[in-house]
Amino acid sequence: MELNSKIPDGPLDQKWTKYKGNVRLVNPANKRSIDVIVVGTGLAGASAAASLAEMGYSVKALCFQDSPRRAHSIAAQGGINAAKNYMNDGDSTYRLFYDTIKGGDYRSREANVHRLAEVSANIIDQCVAQGVPFARDYGGLLDNRSFGGTQVSRTFYAKGQTGQQLLLGAYSALSRQIGKGTVEMLNRHEMLDVVIVNGKARGIIARNLVTGELERHSAHAVVLCTGGYGNVFFLSTNAMGSNVTAAWRAHKRGAAFGNPCFTQIHPTCIPVSGDHQSKLTLMSESLRNDGRIWVPKHKEDVEAIRAKRLKPQDIPEERRDYYLERRYPAFGNLVPRDIASRAAKERCDEGFGVNATGEAVYLDFSSAIIRYGKAQANVKGIHNATEQQIIELGTKVVEQKYGNLFQMYEQIVAENPYKTPMMIYPAVHYTMGGLWVDYELMTSVPGLYACGEANFSDHGANRLGASALMQGLADGYFVLPYTIGNYLADEIRTGKISTQSPEFEEAEKNVRKQIDALLNNKGTMPVDHYHKRLGKVMWDKCGMARNEKGLKEAITEIQQIRKEFFENARVPNESEYMNTELAKALRVADFIDLGELMCFDALNRNESCGGHFREEYQTEDGEALRDDEAYKYVAAWEWTGNPSAPKLNKEELVYENIKVQQRSYK
Amino acid sequence: MNLKLKIWRQKSTSDRGAIVDYNVNNVSPVMSFLEMIDVLNEDLVKKGDDPVAFDHDCREGICGMCSMFINGEAHGPNRGVTTCQLHMRSFKDGDTVYVEPWRSEAFPVIKDLMVNRGAFDRIQQAGGFVSVNTSGRTMDANAIPIPKEDADKAFDAATCIGCGACVATCPNGSAMLFVGAKVSQFALLPQGQVERKERVLNMVKQMDEEGFGNCSNIGACEVQCPKNISLEVIARMNREYLTANVKPEN
Numbered sequence: 014m015e016l017n018s019k020i021p022d023g024p025l026d027q028k029w030t031k032y033k034g035n036v037r038l039v040n041p042a043n044k045r046s047i048d049v050i051v052v053g054t055g056l057a058g059a060s061a062a063a064s065l066a067e068m069g070y071s072v073k074a075l076c077f078q079d080s081p082r083r084a085h086s087i088a089a090q091g092g093i094n095a096a097k098n099y100m101n102d103g104d105s106t107y108r109l110f111y112d113t114i115k116g117g118d119y120r121s122r123e124a125n126v127h128r129l130a131e132v133s134a135n136i137i138d139q140c141v142a143q144g145v146p147f148a149r150d151y152g153g154l155l156d157n158r159s160f161g162g163t164q165v166s167r168t169f170y171a172k173g174q175t176g177q178q179l180l181l182g183a184y185s186a187l188s189r190q191i192g193k194g195t196v197e198m199l200n201r202h203e204m205l206d207v208v209i210v211n212g213k214a215r216g217i218i219a220r221n222l223v224t225g226e227l228e229r230h231s232a233h234a235v236v237l238c239t240g241g242y243g244n245v246f247f248l249s250t251n252a253m254g255s256n257v258t259a260a261w262r263a264h265k266r267g268a269a270f271g272n273p274c275f276t277q278i279h280p281t282c283i284p285v286s287g288d289h290q291s292k293l294t295l296m297s298e299s300l301r302n303d304g305r306i307w308v309p310k311h312k313e314d315v316e317a318i319r320a321k322r323l324k325p326q327d328i329p330e331e332r333r334d335y336y337l338e339r340r341y342p343a344f345g346n347l348v349p350r351d352i353a354s355r356a357a358k359e360r361c362d363e364g365f366g367v368n369a370t371g372e373a374v375y376l377d378f379s380s381a382i383i384r385y386g387k388a389q390a391n392v393k394g395i396h397n398a399t400e401q402q403i404i405e406l407g408t409k410v411v412e413q414k415y416g417n418l419f420q421m422y423e424q425i426v427a428e429n430p431y432k433t434p435m436m437i438y439p440a441v442h443y444t445m446g447g448l449w450v451d452y453e454l455m456t457s458v459p460g461l462y463a464c465g466e467a468n469f470s471d472h473g474a475n476r477l478g479a480s481a482l483m484q485g486l487a488d489g490y491f492v493l494p495y496t497i498g499n500y501l502a503d504e505i506r507t508g509k510i511s512t513q514s515p516e517f518e519e520a521e522k523n524v525r526k527q528i529d530a531l532l533n534n535k536g537t538m539p540v541d542h543y544h545k546r547l548g549k550v551m552w553d554k555c556g557m558a559r560n561e562k563g564l565k566e567a568i569t570e571i572q573q574i575r576k577e578f579f580e581n582a583r584v585p586n587e588s589e590y591m592n593t594e595l596a597k598a599l600r601v602a603d604f605i606d607l608g609e610l611m612c613f614d615a616l617n618r619n620e621s622c623g624g625h626f627r628e629e630y631q632t633e634d635g636e637a638l639r640d641d642e643a644y645k646y647v648a649a650w651e652w653t654g655n656p657s658a659p660k661l662n663k664e665e666l667v668y669e670n671i672k673v674q675q676r677s678y679k
Numbered sequence: 680m681n682l683k684l685k686i687w688r689q690k691s692t693s694d695r696g697a698i699v700d701y702n703v704n705n706v707s708p709v710m711s712f713l714e715m716i717d718v719l720n721e722d723l724v725k726k727g728d729d730p731v732a733f734d735h736d737c738r739e740g741i742c743g744m745c746s747m748f749i750n751g752e753a754h755g756p757n758r759g760v761t762t763c764q765l766h767m768r769s770f771k772d773g774d775t776v777y778v779e780p781w782r783s784e785a786f787p788v789i790k791d792l793m794v795n796r797g798a799f800d801r802i803q804q805a806g807g808f809v810s811v812n813t814s815g816r817t818m819d820a821n822a823i824p825i826p827k828e829d830a831d832k833a834f835d836a837a838t839c840i841g842c843g844a845c846v847a848t849c850p851n852g853s854a855m856l857f858v859g860a861k862v863s864q865f866a867l868l869p870q871g872q873v874e875r876k877e878r879v880l881n882m883v884k885q886m887d888e889e890g891f892g893n894c895s896n897i898g899a900c901e902v903q904c905p906k907n908i909s910l911e912v913i914a915r916m917n918r919e920y921l922t923a924n925v926k927p928e929n
């Protein structure tokens with residue numbers, strides 16, 4: 014497989030401008046006769062579908078949910094980065110670019126990341142114009158906060174519901190086009206295959222999740238905006254329906270899969286409470302602006318807390334270990350996610366975990382409440398305010414900023430986080446890996462694109478907070494609408510694509526065969542049983558820390574899970590009408606294959622970088638130890654027909670502008 | 680704890696449907712309501728029965744997909760939360776729990792507890808947007824300062840998750856809390872002014888065509904809204920609608 018990243022020539026900061034100036038265009042009359050399919054309606058999908066339709070293309074969009082507004086971008090909490098420098102704190106396009114490359118531990122493409130930083134400011138302008146109600150200060154201007162891995166405040170937010178507000182903005186743009194008839198929206202549809210005709214993506218096979226019928230949809234280009242694959246771990250902060258199926262089926266049709274082992278374990282999630290648990294809930298990184306992370310310094314305090322003889326608020330300052338502030342004084346509680354997660358794991362592995370399972374640390378807001386309370390008392394002219402008054406005033410400020418997150422926490426844990434510190438632990442959150450794409454966001458299959466979390470391109474080995482929303486909207490609003498024209502300019506004479514070709518026939522038959530096999534599998538165990546087993550193997554052996562022995566075991570275990578799944582999974586077969594277990598089974602089958610590939614990728618990468626931490630490769634003080642000589646490349650895996658024998662292709666990463674160095678946040 | 684569940688089962692939209700009894704044992708208080716249903720479904724699948732179909736996705740109270748009518752209340756007994764955020768500690772051993780789908784003419788049942796809320800999407804398509812193309816060449820985001828109070832109010836209205844609890848709980852099957860929330864968000868922001876009149880007229884027209892009832896100020900929607908959207912939005916929508924109708928176009 015030949016991987017051409019198609020990075021334009023010229024100086025870094027002129028590449029995108031130059032590209033846009035020279036890219037081929039499709040005239041408005043021709044656009045109307047060109048069909049584009051967009052799969053997924055999260056930030057990337059909704060913004061891409063809306064933008065392409067506005068431009069005049071004939072668009073079909075699909076989502077598996079009952080409405081495009083429910084895609085999991087909606088759950089993003091903390092914010093979206095943009096190099097606006099409204100705070101006058103030294104931010105710039107270059108700095109956002111630099112922070113993102115460094116945050117990704119030097120495993121992402123310079124040109125893509127610089128473009129992302131360039132368009133970031135437009136995203137905010139666009140969203141405000143759409144009526145997205147971002148947080149504002151008393152002067153009526155937009156407010157910002159800080160996220161991990163940066164020393165500026167460039168994160169725009171809407172309380173703890175930024176993803177919701179941005180998605181509803183994109184959804185409104187999409188709705189406008191659906192209303193006009195320029196987008197045909199197919200809710201409750203799942204893509205199960207991509208159809209390749211003469212080497213080009215020409216359509217998809219989709220399943221109507223209500224009726225169970227298989228449908229053929231043809232197009233001149235197919236855009237996958239299908240999100241990440243964190244649910245391979247079963248427990249993650251992803252939605253229950255988030256899945257890898259569309260991306261995986263594309264992979265099986267020739268799209269290379271980039272860096273599958275790069276997964277993000279988010280440091281601040283609500284800890285696991287029991288075996289019945291179906292998902293994990295994130296507590297936004299924005300909380301680390303004001304929350305301080307700690308565990309007790311002494312084991313006797315840990316034991317007293319676990320035995321409920323002691324409350325955390327009763328442990329005096331000098332007996333607390335604010336381990337992030339201790340280890341990383343320059344960034345403190347705002348180190349990047351991979352570092353914060355590993356540091357929490359390190360403390361818990363040493364026996365300092367503060368709940369019964371030993372897997373929790375504190376996120377404490379008491380200092381922030383006092384700090385804000387004092388400031389508010391001054392603003393309100395209350396001199397000699399009592400401690401009680403200060404706490405009340407401070408609590409109000411914290412509630413303003415993070416109210417919905419605190420409420421969520423209280424619902425799940427039944428403790429008041431304004432009074433008792435939150436308990437948190439890392440959990441699977443995001444996947445930096447994904448379908449390999451070139452500068453134009455095209456996969457290794459011509460005419461097949463991948464945007465947002467579904468592609469691998471911008472975050473390297475670790476994504477910085479508030480950058481996922483930025484990338485999703487950048488891809489959908491501002492990048493793909495330009496780059497896709499370069500391909501579609503050759504399609505103006507193609508005409509309508511028939512769905513009656515042998516290729517569509519074969520693809521549908523293939524899907525039908527798999528469905529029939531699952532329905533007629535006279536097994537005994539529900540699909541979730543296998544998904545949970547897979548998740549446990551992945552978490553234990555391909556999670557926050559990995560090693561050669563564990564990964565090799567994991568591969569064997571996953572092969573065993575696959576065998577048992579196809580022998581013994583039970584899928585109700587009374588009817589295909591709204592058969593939720595069948596939909597789940599199709600997804601789990603793909604997760605099993607992907608899980609195995611992730612282990613191969615982690616095993617191949619004999620270095621530690623970002624979220625990929627191989628225990629064999631660390632510095633003396635436990636930081637990730639990269640091997641730039643041997644692994645400064647994108648691992649783009651090729652499907653060979655056998656999930657246990659993937660083929661590795663490499664795209665060397667070239668750094669012309671940034672000096673690759675050991676990442677330090679100390 | 681052990682629970683008796685009485686769940687609405689309906690094979691398809693045209694099926695009549697009926698309440699069916701189930702027992703679920705060893706329910707832990709830390710489980711969410713949906714995780715309790717997961718346990719039931721796992722048992723049903725093992726027995727070779729059809730599991731209960733229900734909508735759910737994010738399971739953190741924001742996607743608006745879950746939609747159960749529990750013991751006669753939308754999203755169950757707690758306030759300000761969705762079904763996925765309802766935990767079993769709100770129930771006690773031996774309780775009988777009725778679980779039904781949203782019931783409204785405009786939300787036909789697809790299967791069991793799953794309904795079709797496409798009507799909400801169509802109302803949004805009729806006017807729930809600002810007509811601005813995605814050029815990225817709009818004016819700078821800080822060009823128009825917006826008073827914090829207005830921005831905050833617009834945000835509060837915009838937190839609607841479109842779950843449909845307001846419709847399900849309203850004796851009139853009215854969608855005015857939902858529509859009012861969207862109308863309010865844009866009416867409060869400078870960006871929404873240009874299409875202000877057209878928007879409210881088009882959205883209300885579509886709402887009526889979908890078969891939703893009218894508001895008679897009962898207020899159940901506000902009580903059971905998982906995002907605490909205030910009845911104020913209905914008052915604002917009525918005002919907007921009236922203004923749009925009586926003021927001459929120029």
